[in-house]
Amino acid sequence: MFALNTERNPLVVHTDWSRAWGGQEIRILTELREMRNLGFRVALIVPADSELARRGRAEDFVIHPVSFSSKFDLDSWWRLFQILKKIKPTVVNTHSSEDSWIAGCVARLCKVPLVIRTRHVLAPISSAVSYNLFPQVIFTCSAAIADQLASQGVRPDKSVVLPTGVEEDRFRFSQKNRLKVRSTYGIGEQEVLVGNVGFLRNYKGHQFIIQTAAAMPANYRFMIVGGGGELPALEALTRKLGVEDRVIFAGHQEHPEEFFSAFDICFFSSYEGEGVSQSLIQSLLNGLPVLACKLSSTMEPLNWTEDYRLVAYGDVPAAREGLMELSNLKLRDPQRMALQLQVIAKQYGLKSMVNTLVETYAQFGIIAV
Numbered sequence: 001m002f003a004l005n006t007e008r009n010p011l012v013v014h015t016d017w018s019r020a021w022g023g024q025e026i027r028i029l030t031e032l033r034e035m036r037n038l039g040f041r042v043a044l045i046v047p048a049d050s051e052l053a054r055r056g057r058a059e060d061f062v063i064h065p066v067s068f069s070s071k072f073d074l075d076s077w078w079r080l081f082q083i084l085k086k087i088k089p090t091v092v093n094t095h096s097s098e099d100s101w102i103a104g105c106v107a108r109l110c111k112v113p114l115v116i117r118t119r120h121v122l123a124p125i126s127s128a129v130s131y132n133l134f135p136q137v138i139f140t141c142s143a144a145i146a147d148q149l150a151s152q153g154v155r156p157d158k159s160v161v162l163p164t165g166v167e168e169d170r171f172r173f174s175q176k177n178r179l180k181v182r183s184t185y186g187i188g189e190q191e192v193l194v195g196n197v198g199f200l201r202n203y204k205g206h207q208f209i210i211q212t213a214a215a216m217p218a219n220y221r222f223m224i225v226g227g228g229g230e231l232p233a234l235e236a237l238t239r240k241l242g243v244e245d246r247v248i249f250a251g252h253q254e255h256p257e258e259f260f261s262a263f264d265i266c267f268f269s270s271y272e273g274e275g276v277s278q279s280l281i282q283s284l285l286n287g288l289p290v291l292a293c294k295l296s297s298t299m300e301p302l303n304w305t306e307d308y309r310l311v312a313y314g315d316v317p318a319a320r321e322g323l324m325e326l327s328n329l330k331l332r333d334p335q336r337m338a339l340q341l342q343v344i345a346k347q348y349g350l351k352s353m354v355n356t357l358v359e360t361y362a363q364f365g366i367i368a369v
Contacts, residue, residue: 010090010366011041015103017068017096021051022199023278024095024120027141027164028052031093032061034354039368045083045103071101084110090366093118094135097126104134114364118162119145121273122297128153137360141275142297160360163276163300165353168345171285173337174261181262185223185248192220192327194291195263197256197279198270200228205269205293205313207237212267212319214241220323222267225259227252260286264331265323268292271313276300276348284344287337289326291319304343307336 012035014028029052032042046052048065056063064083066076080102084092092107093116094100100117107115117135122145125131131138131154138154139162140146146159187193194213198204206224213222224234224247231249238244253259256279260266266283271293274280281301283290289307292298302308307329309322330336346352361367 009039009041010361010368011043011087012091012093013043013045013087013089014093015045015066015068015095015099016050016052017047017098018052019047019050021055022201023164025052025055026278027118027120028095029055029059029061030165030350031353031357032056033059034350035357036061038354038358043087043089045080045099066099066102068096068099068102071098073102076102077106080106081110084112090114091116091361093139095120100134101130104130108134114361114366116360119149120275121145122148122275122295123273125149125152125154131155131158136364139360142300144297144300145275160356162353162356162360163281163348164278165350166278166281166285166348168285168341168349168351171257171260171282172341173287173332174258177258177261178332181258185250185262187221187262190219192264192323192331193223193262194220194265194267194323195223195225195259195288196267196269197225197253197259197282198277199226200224200230200234202230203270203273204230205271206230206234208269208271208293208314208316208319209267210234210237210241210243210247211314211316212323213238213243213247215316215320216323218246220327221246221248223248223250223259223263225250225253225256256282257286260288263288265326266290267319267323268298269313270298271295274298281344281348284348285341287332287340289329289331291322291326301344301348304347305340307340 036042043062044056045064053063066079091114092112094103095118115135116137118139138158143161150156238247266288268280291309293313294310311318
């Protein structure tokens with residue numbers, strides 16, 4: 001058993017090949033932050049030019065640079081082998097394909113006590129080999145992902161469903177934030193603000209939001225919060241459909257909780273790839289009713305609330321009808337919001353995620369005391 005002391009406390013290391021910034025990377029930093037708060041030592045093995053490295057350094061995490069350019073990059077294999085032999089981690093948790101092949105294999109060669117693979121997306125895998133061979137535990141961000149992995153030959157006894165935990169206190173409704181954001185963007189209280197928070201990537205389905213905006217009455221305004229490469233195409237679509245005055249692009253925001261409070265309805269337009277989206281959970285914690293595209297992993301949190309409607313991606317008439325129905329609810333009702341916050345926090349709150357992490361480590365004798 002690994003017990004905490006000043007010389008040899010458990011060292012938890014996360015690896016990732018990504019250079020970008022998104023929900024996966026936010027989760028990695030969240031786990032490291034929470035484990036450090038519990039007394040574990042923590043570190044990151046990531047490309048030197050990655051956003052994770054930059055943000056990790058800002059939070060005083062130890063960063064070991066490895067490029068992970070491909071699973072055939074011999075320099076990354078050798079560099080990682082040297083690092084793991086030197087720092088002797090207790091846990092290695094891998095995240096993407098390239099780093100999971102390299103770090104998973106090297107960690108087992110170096111006899112790391114616990115190797116974990118986290119699967120963030122609901123999409124077919126190219127091979128079950130690395131999943132079955134290297135990690136003792138596979139964290140899946142939804143039950144749908146666990147089922148999908150099992151259907152492709154991954155041993156189901158390895159999977160532990162562990163949705164990304166969201167800070168329930170941070171994302172609860174705030175009247176102050178609501179007034180602040182709506183005043184900044186000129187949104188009247190009589191207007192229904194339909195919102196979406198997410199990085200601007202194709203599978204997030206933001207085009208569907210804009211198409212639906214063009215079919216809605218003038219008192220419905222739409223706000224898309226997030227940055228990414230899809231922005232020019234989305235802005236062009238608003239001009240084409242004549243809704244540039246009713247669709248607001250708020251850009252990337254470091255404090256998205258302020259914007260959730262400004263919304264009246266969440267339009268969760270992702271149509272593939274999602275595990276259990278952090279943005280969706282944040283919307284539910286904030287007490288928002290949700291219009292969502294039909295996706296198996298999306299249904300998991302929605303099963304804990306009644307205030308939602310489902311539509312097929314691209315079905316604008318159905319989306320219009322769904323938004324009209326949801327706007328007839330008693331929006332921002334304190335009693336309903338409090339109940340939804342309580343139920344969702346119990347299932348998807350940060351405390352729940354941390355408890356599962358600690359319990360999983362403890363099964364392998366890894367504890368901080």
